Amino acid sequence: xxxxxxxxxxxxxxxxxxxxxxxxxxxxxxxxxxxxxxxxxxxxxxxxxxxxxxxxxxxxxxxxxxxxxxxxxxxxxxxxxxxxxxxxxxxxxxxxxxxxxxxxxxxxxxxxxxxxxxxxxxxxxxxxxxxxxxxxxxxxxxxxxxxxxxxxxxxxxxxxxxxxxxxxxxxxxxxxxxxxxxxxxxxx
Amino acid sequence: xxxxxxxxxxxxxxxxxxxxxxxxxxxxxxxxxxxxxxxxxxxxxxxxxxxxxxxxxxxxxxxxxxxxxxxxxxxxxxxxxxxxxxxxxxxxxxxxxxxxxxxxxxxxxxxxxxxxxxxxxxxxxxxxxxxxxxxxxxxxxxxxxxxxxxxxxxxxxxxxxxxxxxxxxxxxxxxxxxxxxxxxxxxxxxxxxxxxxxxxxxxxxxxxxxxxxxxxxxxxxxxxxxxxxxxxxxxxxxxxxxxxxxxxxxxxxxxxxxxxxxxxxxxxxxxxxxxxxxxxxxxxxx
Numbered sequence: 318x319x320x321x322x323x324x325x326x327x328x329x330x331x332x333x334x335x336x337x338x339x340x341x342x343x344x345x346x347x348x349x350x351x352x353x354x355x356x357x358x359x360x361x362x363x364x365x366x367x368x369x370x371x372x373x374x375x376x377x378x379x380x381x382x383x384x385x386x387x388x389x390x391x392x393x394x395x396x397x398x399x400x401x402x403x404x405x406x407x408x409x410x411x412x413x414x415x416x417x418x419x420x421x422x423x424x425x426x427x428x429x430x431x432x433x434x435x436x437x438x439x440x441x442x443x444x445x446x447x448x449x450x451x452x453x454x455x456x457x458x459x460x461x462x463x464x465x466x467x468x469x470x471x472x473x474x475x476x477x478x479x480x481x482x483x484x485x486x487x488x489x490x491x492x493x494x495x496x497x498x499x500x501x502x503x504x505x
Numbered sequence: 506x507x508x509x510x511x512x513x514x515x516x517x518x519x520x521x522x523x524x525x526x527x528x529x530x531x532x533x534x535x536x537x538x539x540x541x542x543x544x545x546x547x548x549x550x551x552x553x554x555x556x557x558x559x560x561x562x563x564x565x566x567x568x569x570x571x572x573x574x575x576x577x578x579x580x581x582x583x584x585x586x587x588x589x590x591x592x593x594x595x596x597x598x599x600x601x602x603x604x605x606x607x608x609x610x611x612x613x614x615x616x617x618x619x620x621x622x623x624x625x626x627x628x629x630x631x632x633x634x635x636x637x638x639x640x641x642x643x644x645x646x647x648x649x650x651x652x653x654x655x656x657x658x659x660x661x662x663x664x665x666x667x668x669x670x671x672x673x674x675x676x677x678x679x680x681x682x683x684x685x686x687x688x689x690x691x692x693x694x695x696x697x698x699x700x701x702x703x704x705x706x707x708x709x710x711x712x713x714x715x716x717x718x719x720x721x722x723x724x725x726x727x728x729x730x731x732x733x734x735x736x737x738x739x740x741x742x743x744x745x746x747x748x749x750x751x752x753x754x755x756x757x758x759x760x761x762x763x764x765x766x767x768x769x770x771x772x773x774x775x776x777x778x779x780x781x782x783x784x785x786x787x788x789x790x791x
Contacts, residue, residue: 337665344662346654358666360570361673367570403662410666 337412341419343403345391351402352378352387359409373409380444381405382431397428404435408446417454421461433461459486459497471497545772552750553742556679559671571677578681582643583688589642590689593634594696601625602701603708606717610710618712619720622698627729628788629781631694632686636740636777639686640770644748647678648769651752652762660753670753679745686741687734694733728791736784743776 345354352374359370378384381401391399400420407415421429440447454462459469469480471493480486480493487494564571602622609618651674654660663670702717751769 340658340662344658346659346662347657348650357570358668361567361666361668364567364569366573406666 335410335413336416337407337410337414338416339400339403339407339418339420341400341422342396343391343399345399345402345406347391350388350390351383351394351398354391354402355406355409358406362410377405377409377446380446381408397424400424401428401431411446412449414451414453415449417452419456420454421456421458429461437464463498469497548754549746549750549772552754553746556671556675556746556749559669560676560680563669563672564676567672571672574673574677575680578677579684582639582682583685586638586642586685586689587692590635590638590693591696593638594693595700597626597630597634597693597697598700598702599704601630602697603704606701606705606712607708607710610705610712615712615716616720618717619722619724622701622721623724623729626697626701627694627725627733628784631697632690632733632736632740633777633781635686635690635693635737636744637774639682639689639741640744640748640773640777643682643685644744644773645766645770647682647745647748648752648766649762651749652757652765653759655753656757656759656762674753675749678749679742682745683738683741686744687737690733690737690740728788732784732787732791736780739780739784740777743780744773747773747776 345351346357349357353367355374355377356367356370359365359373360367363370375384375387378387381404383398383402383405386394386398386402391402394402404417404420420432424432436448436452455472456462463483463486465483468482469486471478471480480489486497605621605625606618609615609621651660654674660670660674663673698721702712702714705712705717748769751765751772757765
């Protein structure tokens with residue numbers, strides 16, 4: 318990947334789902350701490366006790382910059398941290414396809430930067446989990462997501478319409494561009 | 506505007522109908538209620554079978570995680586309720602055993618003390634009181650927890666992570682509550698009988714402890730032990746399954762959690778009463 322070789326970590330279990338979804342606001346389990354939320358799917362799929370995955374969970378929390386909040390309940394941290402913890406929990410399962418449900422909604426600028434940086438930056442050697450090959454993002458606003466190496470599609474009235482890459486998106490009808498990219502109408 | 510408010514759902518309406526129409530609507534309501542109850546029982550049975558199937562086939566695949574959860578549930582539903590069980594046992598001993606022993610002694614039929622105690626405390630009140638206690642202290646929080654988790658999408662998130670919600674949320678609660686009701690019933694019955702004699706002693710009833718417990722031993726048969734155990738286990742299962750079913754069975758909104766909590770309590774009570782009636786028939790047959 319980008320001229321470097323990265324070894325993929327072993328999938329956490331035989332039955333682990335390889336297509337994992339991250340919801341808006343995270344949907345973490347309210348009675349578990351952030352660390353326990355991350356440990357739960359690992360323990361379930363590996364049939365082990367939480368202390369057996371403690372080191373891995375710590376490294377995941379560090380990768381997603383959540384270590385100081387490890388012992389907090391989801392209700393005690395802000396929405397951005399909850400959503401990032403949900404991303405860490407999803408990544409713990411080494412997904413092949415990651416579905417993100419409008420991850421930038423309700424985030425401040427710094428958090429938006431963090432997400433876009435995580436999605437666009439090359440993997441670091443210290444990462445416990447590298448990003449999956451396929452990430453599908455559902456969003457109402459395409460503007461933050463415009464990049465050359467991405468494909469776009471439109472889900473409208475229950476129908477799936479492939480728009481193509483950024484250039485093809487730019488060549489789409491003006492009305493569609495106005496809707497997706499909030500482009501101002503052409504001057505008369 | 507006023508018409509719009511009155512037409513809103515949940516607003517009380519008074520319809521000026523003739524008497525015959527009220528009868529028809531009452532019958533329609535009763536019929537609808539019966540059909541809904543039958544459908545709920547059918548779905549509850551299906552839910553019970555699913556839980557049994559998941560416990561039998563998938564427990565081993567996640568035993569290291571589920572095992573401690575079961576023990577935690579036994580502690581929550583059983584150990585934590587021991588103090589209040591002791592208080593209820595003492596109250597039952599004073600209110601029922603103590604007074605009954607004193608009354609039977611006054612009218613000179615002391616020989617019936619054992620039979621009366623076994624029938625009242627061992628067969629009926631002990632298991633029912635324990636079931637009520639567990640329903641109120643553990644069953645109600647269970648519905649609220651599961652209903653809230655369902656309403657907030659946590660259950661959906663579990664499924665998305667490849668985790669079976671029945672194995673993680675239902676199986677530990679069902680096993681924990683069943684074991685807890687069984688154990689607490691035994692403690693409650695023993696506590697009530699011992700406390701009852703204590704209160705009878707305080708009322709100067711001329712009955713030695715040896716006579717009291719000999720009469721109890723004579724009145725107890727192996728069927729009493731067997732059916733008491735079965736009854737306690739059945740009550741525990743009914744409460745656990747009804748509360749978990751109401752919390753998880755359908756998509757909920759947060760505002761509906763209070764409503765389903767009430768439904769779960771009523772369903773559990775009805776289930777226990779029906780089971781109790783069946784056990785009375787069994788006692789009579791054996």
